[in-house]
Amino acid sequence: MNKKTCKTLMPGLLIALPFAPSFAAADLLKDSKGNLELKNFYFNRDFRDSTATDSKREEWAQGFILNLQSGFTDGPVGFGLDALGMLGLKLDSSPDRSGTGLLSRDSDRRAYDEYSKLELTAKAKFAQSELRLGGLNSVLPLLASNNTRLLPQVFNGVQLSSKDIKSLTATLGQVDSVKQRDSTDSEDLSASSQLGGYSSAITSDHYTYAGFDYQLLPSLNVAYQYSYLENLFRRDYVGLKFNMPLSKGRMFAEARYFEGQESGKKLLGKVDNRTISSNAGYSAMGHTLSAGYQAASGATAYPYVNGTDTYLFGEMLVSNFALANEDVWYAGYSYDFAALGLPGLTWSLRYAKGENVDPANIKTVKAKALRAEGSDGEEWERISDITYVVQSGAFKNVSFRWRNAINRSTYSDGADENRLIIGYVYNF
Structure with missing residues (x-):
C-alpha cells in the first residue's frame, strides 16, 4: 500500500x-x-x-x-x-x-x-x-520501532495481525513513511548508514513485511518473517525461543537468524549479510545470568530500516555491534532487589566484545588507517543500568533510572555515555 x-x-x-x-x-x-x-x-x-x-x-x-x-x-x-x-x-x-x-x-x-x-x-x-x-x-523482528529517547519513532502504514489459529500469530503490513523520534516531519524510508556502509540519502517508497509466530510447544516458540524495502534490500528472519522452569528458577535460550541481500533496482548497491544472534541464561531468586554469541558473514554490514532498533542481542547503547564479519561475545547479569525485601530496585550489567570487523565499507579516519595496515577492527562496550520505582507515598510509581555506557573502538570514536531518566505514567 x-x-x-x-x-x-x-x-x-x-x-x-x-x-x-x-x-x-x-x-x-x-x-x-x-x-x-x-x-x-x-x-x-x-x-x-x-x-x-x-x-x-x-x-x-x-x-x-x-x-x-x-x-x-x-x-x-x-x-x-x-x-x-x-x-x-x-x-x-x-x-x-x-x-x-x-x-x-x-x-x-x-x-x-x-x-x-x-x-x-x-x-x-x-x-x-x-x-x-x-x-x-x-x-517486530524486521521492523522494531525505536523507543529509547524522549518520544517514540512512529511509522505510517497498514498492518493486519491475526490470532484466529490457535498458538499462531500472523502479521502482514506495509509502511510508507516515518516520523523519527526527534522529528515532526514525515520522511521517506531509507537504510541505516552503518558508518557509511550504506547511503541513507537513497530512499524507498514503501517497506513490506509478513510473517508468523508459532507456539510449537509450551516451552518452544518458532518464528519466520520476510521483509522488502522497495528497490533497496530484502531480509528474512528465523527465530527459535526456548523457555522452561528449572529447579527454583527458569532457563531460557533464543537464536535469531537474519539474511539480507539487495533487491529490485538495487539502488543501495551491494547488500550481502547473514547474521546469527543468540542468547541463553538462567534466572532464579532475583538473579539473572545470561551470555551469547553473534556472528556476521558476507561482504556488507547488517541492513535495517533507518532509525529502528536492530533486534540483535548484541546491540548496546553506543554501538549496535552489527558490522561486516563482526564476531561478538556478550554477557549480562541483573538483580531484582525485591528478593532482599527492597521492591522497585533493579540493577543490570552488560558487556560485549566485537572482533574481526571488516573496515572495507566503513567511512571513518580510523577505519582508513586499518585498511592501510590490513587489520580488522575491534570494539567493546560495558553498560550499567539501575532503576528504582517509588513504591508508596506521594511519589508512588515515579521511576528513576541511570544508564551508563563506556565504548571503545579501533575503527570509530569511542564514547562515554550517561542517561538520566525520571518517569511517571498516569493511567486513566
Whole structure:
C-alpha cells in the first residue's frame, strides 16, 4: 500500500467510525483506556577520542506522551480509533551539543524550544484479527520501532495481525513513511548508514513485511518473517525461543537468524549479510545470568530500516555491534532487589566484545588507517543500568533510572555515555 492509498483510506475510515454497526458509541467507549507518560530525560554522550569541535552530545528535555485507545464498536466487525499525542520541551541544549535524539532541530543544529506530533490509527476487528491503518509503533523482528529517547519513532502504514489459529500469530503490513523520534516531519524510508556502509540519502517508497509466530510447544516458540524495502534490500528472519522452569528458577535460550541481500533496482548497491544472534541464561531468586554469541558473514554490514532498533542481542547503547564479519561475545547479569525485601530496585550489567570487523565499507579516519595496515577492527562496550520505582507515598510509581555506557573502538570514536531518566505514567 503506497502513500496515496493510505491517505485515501484514512479519512474514509475516520468518517465511517461514528456510523459503525449498531451506532454503538457506548461499546466504543466501554473498553477504552489511556495513559499519560511524563519523561524527564538528560542525555550525555562524550566522544572522548574525537578531535572535532562537536565531540559531545548533551541535552536535557521534558516529554509528554498521551496514549488513548478506544474499544471496538459492537457487531461482527468492530471499529475503533487510537490517538497518540506527543510533546517535547527543551530544557537545555546548544548547537554544538545537539543531536542526541531527544529534540528536533533546525538546519543550523539549533534545537527548537518545543515540538509536537499527533498520530491517529483507525482500527477494525473481526474475530481474532485486527487491521490497523495510520500510525504504527510496531516492535517486530524486521521492523522494531525505536523507543529509547524522549518520544517514540512512529511509522505510517497498514498492518493486519491475526490470532484466529490457535498458538499462531500472523502479521502482514506495509509502511510508507516515518516520523523519527526527534522529528515532526514525515520522511521517506531509507537504510541505516552503518558508518557509511550504506547511503541513507537513497530512499524507498514503501517497506513490506509478513510473517508468523508459532507456539510449537509450551516451552518452544518458532518464528519466520520476510521483509522488502522497495528497490533497496530484502531480509528474512528465523527465530527459535526456548523457555522452561528449572529447579527454583527458569532457563531460557533464543537464536535469531537474519539474511539480507539487495533487491529490485538495487539502488543501495551491494547488500550481502547473514547474521546469527543468540542468547541463553538462567534466572532464579532475583538473579539473572545470561551470555551469547553473534556472528556476521558476507561482504556488507547488517541492513535495517533507518532509525529502528536492530533486534540483535548484541546491540548496546553506543554501538549496535552489527558490522561486516563482526564476531561478538556478550554477557549480562541483573538483580531484582525485591528478593532482599527492597521492591522497585533493579540493577543490570552488560558487556560485549566485537572482533574481526571488516573496515572495507566503513567511512571513518580510523577505519582508513586499518585498511592501510590490513587489520580488522575491534570494539567493546560495558553498560550499567539501575532503576528504582517509588513504591508508596506521594511519589508512588515515579521511576528513576541511570544508564551508563563506556565504548571503545579501533575503527570509530569511542564514547562515554550517561542517561538520566525520571518517569511517571498516569493511567486513566
